[in-house]
Each structure stands twice: as structure tokens, then as C-alpha cells.
Amino acid sequence: MSAKLVALLKSAKTGDIKAFEQIVRILERRVYMTAYAIIPDPDEAMDIVQETFVKLYNHLKRIRSEAGFKCFVFKMATNCAIDRKRRLKRKKISLSEDETVPASVEIELSRRNESPDKDVERRELLKIVQAVVDELPPRQKLCLILADLDGLSKKEIAKTLGCPQGTVRSNLHIARLKLRRALKDFR
């Protein structure tokens, strides 16, 4: 973890709100993407960002190891997202196929300065990736998101999930294989 984040965490633990704000600024986009991978809805993902950081603030003093801070935040974000998804399912709010890439995301995607062909290609890629991620069992999904989206090492993921590195390796391998198969005809 960067020295900057360690210093900010130490200050935030003493109640320094400015330091906490900097932590939010550094991690908010990664947390959003993590949340979005689990619930592909921009409003829900942003709510998860808020929930994660409010929870994080309330847990700050209980964080003993600064080294595992980033892992702790991503684990918290994934747990918030999974809990929310469960609640949504209970409410029987199902995300229709059209909502897999909601209108607001379409707008974001179309803002990119790319040719229309590239734009269509990226939307197609997002749909494929989203469909695979959605179908993965929880542990494979977490391993894939934490490794290839949040950039955690296998050792960090093992620590985050409380399982052996071998379990992370095999889950990650299976998840990537499913993604690879789904992308085989892409491009």
C-alpha cells in the first residue's frame, strides 16, 4: 500500500476528516467499479460507495494493520454489494436484460471519443463480461473482481477472504477460464 494512504489512514484514525476525504477520493472509483460488477446499476453502485465509506469511517479505529487496509475496503465494498443484491432479490426487483447496461451508462459510454464501431464493440464487451461475472459463484466472482478489477495479489485476496492461496488460485483460474470461453468469438 502506498505510503500516502498509510499516512492518511493514521490521520483519519485520529478523527481528521480531511484525511478521510482524501482516502475516499483515492478509492471511490475502484469501489464503484467493484460494486457495479456485482450490481450493474449506476445508482445502486453509487449507494454502495456511500455505504462502504460510511461503514469504513465507523470501523477506522478498529483497523489494526495498515498493510491490509486496501483489502479491507474492497472486502467491505463487496460485502455491501452482495448484501444489497440479496435484499434486492428478496424484494423481487429483478434487473431486466435492458437494465444490464442502463440508460445512464449508455450515455457515459457514448461520451468516449471513440469511433461508433469501437463504441459498439466496447458495449458488447461489457455485456459479455457482465453476463459472465453475474453467473459466477460468489467465491469465483470475488476472486476475479479483487484480482483483475481491484488489482490485489493472490496473497492479499487469500487474506481478505480468509482462505488459502491455493483456493484463490483455483477459483481465479476457473473464473478467468469462463471469461475466456465467453470471449472466444469476440474480435
Added chain:
Amino acid sequence: MPKAYPDFEETAERYLDGELTPDEKKRFLGRARKDEELSRMLKEMKLAKDSMRIYEDVLPGAAKFNSARKRILSAVS
């Protein structure tokens, strides 16, 4: 799984995750580049790993993050 290189996929994942030593990397790439099937598999594996970056496309604009941050800070202070 390639018969001539049974642990190819495992090594390829370690390569893509940046876990190989410079020597291992050199040996691995040397073998992978010589074989058409291995090269193709490596490309597919890299695409799968890189495809997760597509989520960067769904990031909302700075204004949405600014409002969310304000709400977070007002909730904790």
C-alpha cells in the same frame, strides 16, 4: 491443455499476474512465442484478464462522485 507444456496455463496466469522472475519470464515467453497454439492461448488469456478493465467505462462523471463524497462526509461528521 497443451500436451507438450502441461503447466502452460498455470505459468501463463503467473506471467500475466506479474509473478514470474525475469528468468522464468524469458523462458516462458521463449516457449510461448515459438508455438502458434500457445501464442493464441496466451492472447486469449490476456484478453480475459484485461476485459475486466471494461468497468472503467461505466464510471460516472466527477460531479456524481463529488455529490456522493459530500453525502459521505456529512454522514460521518
